[in-house]
Amino acid sequence: MKARVYVSFKPTVLDPQGQTIRGALNGLGHASVADVRQGKFFDIQLKAGAAREEALREVQQIARDVLANPVIEDYHVEFLD
Amino acid sequence: MKARVYVSFKPTVLDPQGQTIRGALNGLGHASVADVRQGKFFDIQLKAGAAREEALREVQQIARDVLANPVIEDYHVEFLD
Numbered sequence: 143m144k145a146r147v148y149v150s151f152k153p154t155v156l157d158p159q160g161q162t163i164r165g166a167l168n169g170l171g172h173a174s175v176a177d178v179r180q181g182k183f184f185d186i187q188l189k190a191g192a193a194r195e196e197a198l199r200e201v202q203q204i205a206r207d208v209l210a211n212p213v214i215e216d217y218h219v220e221f222l223d
Numbered sequence: 224m225k226a227r228v229y230v231s232f233k234p235t236v237l238d239p240q241g242q243t244i245r246g247a248l249n250g251l252g253h254a255s256v257a258d259v260r261q262g263k264f265f266d267i268q269l270k271a272g273a274a275r276e277e278a279l280r281e282v283q284q285i286a287r288d289v290l291a292n293p294v295i296e297d298y299h300v301e302f303l304d
Contacts, residue, residue: 179265184260184262208248
């Protein structure tokens with residue numbers, strides 16, 4: 143079973159890296175780019191055997207406790223298979 | 224129009240950051256985690272007006288030239304709206 147965890151800044155949090163990329167793209171002639179925000183994702187391969195519900199609970203716990211900083215980041219879990 | 228560009232290492236490229244996360248998760252008791260690979264995504268807000276086809280071409284060019292390193296990374300473009 144393979145899960146993907148998306149982690150991105152909350153919409154209210156400034157994303158200076160995204161702003162830098164937007165500035166660079168505008169400077170390179172991509173004038174239609176209005177905004178860029180960056181995020182991370184983690185593809186987690188789980189050993190076979192666990193039920194999907196149990197796996198979802200575990201991956202959500204991993205996302206909350208390890209992969210994301212819940213103060214400034216949102217996360218979202220998805221199964222790829 | 225909003226596009227999302229996913230960038231991740233090619234499957235054949237070693238991902239030391241992902242391996243470190245896997246090691247940490249196993250150490251924290253998440254024994255069911257067999258592998259972790261990390262990637263980035265970029266949410267690109269485009270100014271209204273462009274046709275979808277033209278926008279896709281532009282975002283693919285941005286992904287290839289700026290956001291990803293085609294030697295070691297794969298990218299994938301998706302529209303969110």
